[in-house]
Each structure stands twice: as structure tokens, then as C-alpha cells.
Amino acid sequence: MKRILLVIAVAAACGKSDDRTSASVATPSRSPSAPSPSSSLPPLEHSTAADLAREIADADRRGTWRELQHRWQGQTVRWTVTRQRLLCRSADDCNVAAFPIERPAKQGWMPQLTFAPGQYDAMSSMCGEQEQCEVTVEGTVRQLDVSPELPTSVQLSNVRLVSEPHLPRTRTARS
């Protein structure tokens, strides 16, 4: 019996060989194109990135990664973020700072944005030549990778601008 279990364990372990992507994520993978939060969950449009950070910290203590992903993925959020030109160079390569300068940063993750048609150009036009500018955006949490093993990452899709750009936030201007 022990040998059978051993063989099964080895077979399962040998199923994948990819040293760059093989560290497993504790949460189930959801189709990036079709997030579908439970209809019974309360909407999160008034929840900030800071709320998500607090829930991630809570999940880290309680091991509730799966619940966290289930609650947030597929929800619409409206966040005020800082767009740095160097880190948002094109519609296909855009990450933004979700938090004001904290001195120092408490979280490392910067949401990746996938824009609704025309919205990247609109943001670029609005921010102009500024190296960084603050904007409020609305989008769907397309993917939330959270686990005890891999770093947190957040992808927002169908992102639309909902505010004019203004100066970057200071420490006292929390989202």
C-alpha cells in the first residue's frame, strides 16, 4: 500500500517541469477573461486598494487566500492611483502605484491595467508631459494572485478614467 501511495505521489510530482512557473498557487486559477464573483457577495466599488491590502494581511494571518480571491476577483473597483510614465509606457505595459508614498512602502504590488478602448490614450493625453500624475480609474479585478508562496499581483481590466489628473498624493492624502 505504501508503495502504491509513493508511486502516486511521484507521478503527481513529475507532472510538470517548469522551473520558472511551477511554484504552485494555493488558490484555484480562474479564467482571466471571465471572472465571476459569487452573486451573493457584496459589491466592492467603494473599497480602496488599502482595503485590499488589509484583507491580504488578514489572509496571511488566517490562511484565507481562497476566500480573498473569491471575494475580489471579478468585482468592479474605483481606485485613485499614481501613473508613473516609466512604469506605464503603453496600453500593453502599464502598472500604477495604488498607494501614496508611505515612507517606506508597506506593499510591493502595483496593479497592472488593461484599458477599455481609447482610455490609455485619454490618460496619456490628460497626464501630458508629467512624469507622474494621479488619476482615479474604474475597472474590473480581472485577476488577483494571492498565496503564501508567491507575491501578490493585481490585474484590472476594462479600465476607464473617471477623474482629471492631479498632483501625486502625499502621505496624508490616502485613498
Next chain:
Amino acid sequence: MNKLVKSLAIAGITLGAGAFTASASSHREAPAIGEDQFADNTDVYAFISPNDPNKLVMVANYVPLLLPASGPNFYKFADSVRYQIHIDNNGDAIPDIAYRWTFTSQRKNGATFLYNTGPVDSITSQNLNVTQTYRLEKVNERTGQTTTIMDNVPVAPWHVGKRSFPDYEKVALQAVRTAKGVTAFAGPRDEPFFVDLHVFDLLGVGGSPTTDGVNVMSLVIEVPITDIAAGGVRPAAGSKAKESVVGIYASASRKRIRFLRGERPEDDFGGFVQVSRLGWPLINEVIIPLQDKDKYNRSNPKDDVANFGAYILDPEVPKLLNLVLNAGCAATPAGGRTDIVALLSPNGTKTSDMLKINISQNQTNADSHFPNGRALTDDVTDTLLTVACNNGSKISDGVNANDKPFTTTFPYLASPASGNP
């Protein structure tokens, strides 16, 4: 003197700030890898060859802070670890090429505890009881296609002492091999990273270069630049294209599962999982905080901004320097440290923790200094302290050079310290 003391202490804060397990450039820098010494990346160097400007030299060091007199089981590479140097040649932070080392250990006589059973005057000496060989492969990371460059190549032995190796370096250099235009070396070398570690004694100042006299396990490779350039073409002189810069990082990976058995040696199973990586010096030590250090080692450079970008924009180091030592570092601007982001993104390449070096046709060895590659002589601690503090004045840890001179010929690193000098 006070200035020196202050500068040394500043360095101590900086190196110690990220984690109390940190000790040097990337030696024992994260909790998990601190328990897995043989898979621990320590430093990566990349520079245009001083002997052939058409070739690039890459050095990946592993297994930190090795005492020379460490017998009877002297240090080597782990047979169970996959050691790799990855190269991105089109600026997307996704590696296109890897050089991969796979090691196999041998023993001639199991009935003795001796590493060598007599004086060793050649790398093929029958007196060399414990040996190790490797296979070097080039991997197309887009397709997975693997090509063997050389196989059954000897690893340079440990420098046991003067009785065992009357002329150690003569034997060690017999481990240098060339095949298909690629020159390679694997084995112990003098630790090339220089820093004062006495600062970990409650930020006290030792004033001495504490990495002197210890060794490290080195992989050194010199390759034609056309072997690694996008499309096999070296960019024209002065090119500003992304392809004129390659991004380099080293990694170590282990198989997922290890079975320990009473009746026979352990077995490793499953796909490989990355357990350590390194591009720039000191990123995981002092930029990434404790909560994410192990996660950093498991992740990939292409995701660095998404995963860790906020730590780069808003690093801890200058705040600690000001808080503890009143160092006068500049406050982080409201938009963050985009100056550091720019250093990680030359020629428009995607921001990531890769060591980036310009490979266009006008580049020579003289141009290869951090952050454009990294020469063995570069004082990266001073450079990064100065960048982090960002107040216009140079900050130094007071240790400005290695104890042993580097060589002008391959493998360029100094001979390792002897276990019995």
C-alpha cells in the same frame, strides 16, 4: 576618522536593514535560502571581455562565505541543483536564452576519508579522490530547445592546502575549457565581493574587509556576443534600441520533492522550482522586505514591477539612514524614486531586476561598469548607498577593493584562499 566611522556605520544600516539574515551582496539574504546554502546565489557580474571585445563575460557565484579549511567534505556545487544564467535580449524581461550547468560528483575510493590521497599536480591526478564534472547546455527559453556545449568537464578542486596542492592554480586552470566558441570555468574562487560585515554587531564598525579570505563557488562563461544578441546580430554602435541592451540574471532551482530513505540514498523528483535568483546586487537584501523575500526568490523578473514595484519607488533604506544615523538622505519625492526605476530600464527595456549591459558594437571592457553590467572591481555597495541616499554626496562603506587582485585572463577571478596556506 569620524567621517569614516559614520560612513561605515551607514553601510551597516543599509546592509542590515532588509533582514537580519542578510550578510553581503546576496549571501543568505532571505529566510528560506538561508537554509539552502548550495542553491544560494551570491553575485552576478557581466562585462565585455578585456581580451576580445566581441565576447561577453558572465560570472554567477553561489554558496556564500566559504571557509577555506572546511574539510573533510570540501565545498562543491550540488548535483541536485539546476544552476542557470538567463539572458533577455529584446527588453521584455522574459529570458530568451539560458546557460545551464548540471553537476555530477564522483569518488574513486570510498574506503578513505581523504578528499585527495596524495599531492595533486594535475586535474586528472589519481590522487584526487573526490571530483565533480558538469554538462553545460545552451537553452532557447522560448522553445525549450537545448544544445549541449560541453560535457564531462571537470570542476576545479577545492584548495585543500599546500601539502595537497603544491601549485594549486596550475591545477585549477586545467578546468578551463573551450567548445563551440564558448569558454567556461566552474569551481572555487576567492570571494570577489568586498564589504565590511562587522556592522552587524549593533551597527558597530569593524573597519575591516570581512569577506577577505573566504571563498565562493563560481561559474564563469565567456561567449560570443552574437550568440546572445537578438537574431544573432550585434546592434550597431550607438544604437538606442531595446535590443542593444541584454538583461542577465542567475538562478538556482531544485526539484519539487525529495524522498529520504533509510535503505539507500535520497531521490529527487518532479519539475524544477526556482529557489533563488539574482540580477542587481542588494535588491533582495535591502529593497525587498522580509515578508516578500522568499517570494521574490520564487518569482520572475518580468513580474517585478507588478509584484515589487512599490518597494523600488519607495525604498526603506534612505528612511532608515535618516532615522538611525541622521544621514541627511533626501526625502522620497511624492511620485517615488523614478530615478531608480530609470536605472533598471536602460534604452526603454522593461523595468526588472536584471543586470543590464549594452552590447552594441562600440562597447568595450572600459564601458562595463555598474549599472551598465558589473565589473569585478566595481564598488557596488558605495554606488547603491549613494543612489539610495540621493543627497548629492558620496556614501562609502570604507571598503573599496578586494584583497586579491583580479586577473586579466580567464576566468578573471582570483585564486581561492588555501585551506592550509
